[in-house]
Amino acid sequence: MNPTRWSILGTLCLALSGFVFLPFAQAALEPNHLKKSRPVTITFEPGFDARDQNLAKLPLVQETDPERELDRISLYHSRKTHPQRVAVAMRLGTRLDLLPDSTQAFTGLPPRGVMYFDASARCENETSGAFDEDEKVIEEPEKWGEDVQQETIADPLEPLNRVFFKFNDKLYFWVLKPVARGYRFVVPEPLRLSVRNIFTNLAAPIRAANCLLQGKFRGFGREVLRFFVNSTIGCLGIGDVATLSMHLEGQDEDFGQTLGFFGAGPGFFINWPILGPSSVRDTFGMAGDWFADPVNYLVPKRWENIGVKGGDKLNRTSLSLGDYESLKKSALDPYVAVRDAYFQYRKNKIKK
Amino acid sequence: MYRKLLWPCLLFVAITLMSVLPAVAGEPTNVIKRTADKIIAIVGDPKYKGPEKRGERNRLIRASVDEIFDREEMSRRTLATHWSKRTPGEKKEFMELFEDLLEQTYIDRVEGYSGEQVVYEGERIEGDYALVKVNIMTKQQTKIPVLYRLKKIKDRGWLVYDLSIQGVSLINNYRNQFNSIIANSSFGNLIKKLKEKVGSYPTG
Numbered sequence: 001m002n003p004t005r006w007s008i009l010g011t012l013c014l015a016l017s018g019f020v021f022l023p024f025a026q027a028a029l030e031p032n033h034l035k036k037s038r039p040v041t042i043t044f045e046p047g048f049d050a051r052d053q054n055l056a057k058l059p060l061v062q063e064t065d066p067e068r069e070l071d072r073i074s075l076y077h078s079r080k081t082h083p084q085r086v087a088v089a090m091r092l093g094t095r096l097d098l099l100p101d102s103t104q105a106f107t108g109l110p111p112r113g114v115m116y117f118d119a120s121a122r123c124e125n126e127t128s129g130a131f132d133e134d135e136k137v138i139e140e141p142e143k144w145g146e147d148v149q150q151e152t153i154a155d156p157l158e159p160l161n162r163v164f165f166k167f168n169d170k171l172y173f174w175v176l177k178p179v180a181r182g183y184r185f186v187v188p189e190p191l192r193l194s195v196r197n198i199f200t201n202l203a204a205p206i207r208a209a210n211c212l213l214q215g216k217f218r219g220f221g222r223e224v225l226r227f228f229v230n231s232t233i234g235c236l237g238i239g240d241v242a243t244l245s246m247h248l249e250g251q252d253e254d255f256g257q258t259l260g261f262f263g264a265g266p267g268f269f270i271n272w273p274i275l276g277p278s279s280v281r282d283t284f285g286m287a288g289d290w291f292a293d294p295v296n297y298l299v300p301k302r303w304e305n306i307g308v309k310g311g312d313k314l315n316r317t318s319l320s321l322g323d324y325e326s327l328k329k330s331a332l333d334p335y336v337a338v339r340d341a342y343f344q345y346r347k348n349k350i351k352k
Numbered sequence: 353m354y355r356k357l358l359w360p361c362l363l364f365v366a367i368t369l370m371s372v373l374p375a376v377a378g379e380p381t382n383v384i385k386r387t388a389d390k391i392i393a394i395v396g397d398p399k400y401k402g403p404e405k406r407g408e409r410n411r412l413i414r415a416s417v418d419e420i421f422d423r424e425e426m427s428r429r430t431l432a433t434h435w436s437k438r439t440p441g442e443k444k445e446f447m448e449l450f451e452d453l454l455e456q457t458y459i460d461r462v463e464g465y466s467g468e469q470v471v472y473e474g475e476r477i478e479g480d481y482a483l484v485k486v487n488i489m490t491k492q493q494t495k496i497p498v499l500y501r502l503k504k505i506k507d508r509g510w511l512v513y514d515l516s517i518q519g520v521s522l523i524n525n526y527r528n529q530f531n532s533i534i535a536n537s538s539f540g541n542l543i544k545k546l547k548e549k550v551g552s553y554p555t556g
Contacts, residue, residue, distance in 0.1 A: 152528060193492060240493070319492055330457035332545050333529045340528040341520045348519025 153279065153343040154268040161271040165335045168276060172324060180317040192315055194238045199295075199312045200250065201230045201237025206292045210253035214261045219251040226250065252349070255292075256285025260350035269339050277342040380482040380502050381475045383420055383510045388470055390416045395462055413462060414455050422511035423451045425503060429513065430526045434534055442539070449546040454522075456550065466491065473497075480504040 155161065184192070204227040211219035226242040234241040242248035259281050260266075267280025278286065290296060299305045331337035391413055394400060400409035427447045428435050438446065473485040484500040501514040514523040533542045 189492075243493075326457075326460055329460060330453070331529060332526075332542075332549055333532060336529045336532045337525055340525050344520045344524060345518060 151343075151347075153266050153339065155339065156268055157270065161269060161339075162335055164271045164273045165338070167273050168271070169328075169334075171274065176314070176317055177321065180314055180321060183314055184318040184321065187318070189319075192318055195312075195315045196319060197230075197234075197240050198237040199315070200240075201227065201234070202294050202298075204230075205294055206255075206289050207251045207253050209292045210255055210258045210289075211251055213255075213258045214253065216251070216253070219253065222248050223251050254285055255288030256282035256346070257350050258288075259285055260346070266343065266346065269343070271335075271339075277338055279342075279346070282346065380477065380484050380500075380510045381472055383502065384484050384486065384500055384512075385472060387416050387420050391462055410459055413459055417455050417458055418451075420510075420512050421451065421454065422503060422505060422508075422513045423447050423454075425511070425513040426450065426454070426523060429523050430530060432527055432531075434530075434539065438539070442543075445543065446546075449543065449550055450526075452550045453546060482510060 204223050208220050208223035208227070211217070211223055225246075226248050229242045229246065229248070230237050230240060233239075243250070256279075264281045266282070270278050270280065270283060272278055272283075275286070295308055296305060299308050327337060327341070328334045394409060394412050394416070397409075399405070400412070424447060427443070427450050430450065431438070431446065435443070468491065469489040471487040471489060473487055475485070476483045480503055482502040482504070484502065486498045486500065488496040488498060490496065497518060499516040500512050501516075502510045503513050505511050514521055516522070530542055533545060
């Protein structure tokens with residue numbers, strides 16, 4: 001048997017084992033205190049005391065707001081780093097249902113749409129953990145406009161980068177865009193979305209490995225689960241079942257982010273021809289990811305490999321035509337706009 | 353044929369927008385939502401379809417955006433170190449041009465609107481500052497997180513002074529561009545470039 005057949009067989013075996021191990025993995029990932037306690041229904045009666053309720057180990061905080069004469073009950077996911085308020089209910093006599101399905105319990109996503117309020121009830125400033133810890137309301141309150149130090153990325157290669165920027169710009173408008181438009185015309189969108197999903201699913205080992213390297217075990221578990229679910233039920237990744245029906249969203253981790261996680265700064269900006277905006281750190285990142293990319297093992301021959309990756313790029317471009325154009329249109333200096341957007345985007349990714 | 357489909361489509365958009373709004377939302381979220389709803393209604397209104405109605409439609413969108421953008425705060429934050437060095441006249445000229453640019457960028461984006469869902473994720477308030485988090489779900493099943501930054505201004509209420517799309521702050525991005533232009537040439541050149549950019553858009 002040739003290597004291609006082996007790899008197909010391997011994928012199938014992996015997919016099958018996913019079926020067997022899925023329930024175990026699911027159970028293993030579920031936090032203990034949430035296992036038995038749902039759905040939870042609390043009915044608020046006058047004189048309600050949260051401590052009387054046998055709510056397993058769900059941490060529950062009861063506060064009384066004397067001004068509005070109502071009780072406010074907050075339930076928190078007891079996550080070590082940042083407790084998330086799961087639900088807030090108030091008004092005596094109203095019902096609070098906690099109905100998140102089990103997937104939400106182990107994905108740690110804040111359950112949405114599970115708050116039932118009396119019409120006159122109002123939520124205080126915060127809506128259940130929609131925000132990350134570092135999304136501060138006030139960034140730099142004082143002295144804005146006076147001597148704010150703008151965070152930027154160093155760009156010692158600017159003249160050369162600008163040359164490549166121009167080159168990539170022409171490459172996009174003269175080659176990639178016309179081809180992608182033709183492709184878009186011939187191939188219907190659902191098919192193109194499927195192709196995108198297959199490639200995204202195939203890259204799961206990259207994301208999983210980088211979750212593991214950063215000690216994000218929950219993320220690792222999610223990626224592994226996603227890969228099993230999408231490779232099997234999702235028919236080799238065509239459908240993203242994990243996101244659509246299990247709320248298991250992809251992790252979007254790469255080796256550049258892993259390096260950043262361990263404190264590596266971006267170094268300086270590099271605008272590669274063809275590959276586009278990057279940095280010293282992320283260039284090493286790309287190289288690292290190459291080793292974890294299954295495409296390189298499934299299609300090892302150089303030209304075939306380039307062909308497959310080019311196909312992925314073309315397909316993705318066909319789904320995002322117009323994005324680059326509008327960025328360029330709104331910018332006074334498109335090169336600086338792209339450089340800064342890249343820097344901010346990556347910085348934001350590493351924080352997560 | 354298309355006209356027949358229009359009203360059900362609009363209704364659908366309205367219903368999806370209503371249903372994805374959390375049961376409880378504070379004032380900053382309402383400010384964002386009101387404007388978003390208004391603009392979606394304008395874009396979808398058959399009255400303003402067609403190129404000859406474009407001017408009228410853009411004027412309406414512009415007015416809606418105008419209501420919630422704090423152009424002075426935005427300008428100040430964008431020019432940063434260069435702001436205090438400018439004369440009141442220069443500040444005014446810059447503010448107007450920058451606002452035009454932002455509005456045109458906004459109109460440009462809205463023009464491509466095709467029934468994306470706007471999911472209001474939550475808000476956070478600290479004194480006079482607030483964050484509103486929104487996710488835009490595209491037809492291609494991708495999620496675009498948008499973060500609005502608002503400040504409470506006396507008499508005018510909550511106003512937007514920055515927005516980040518996928519973690520990229522608009523104000524930071526422009527500040528970098530403007531900084532680079534001023535550093536390499538002059539403030540006058542920045543104004544010249546702004547005028548060219550704003551002028552390159554179709555009028556109206």
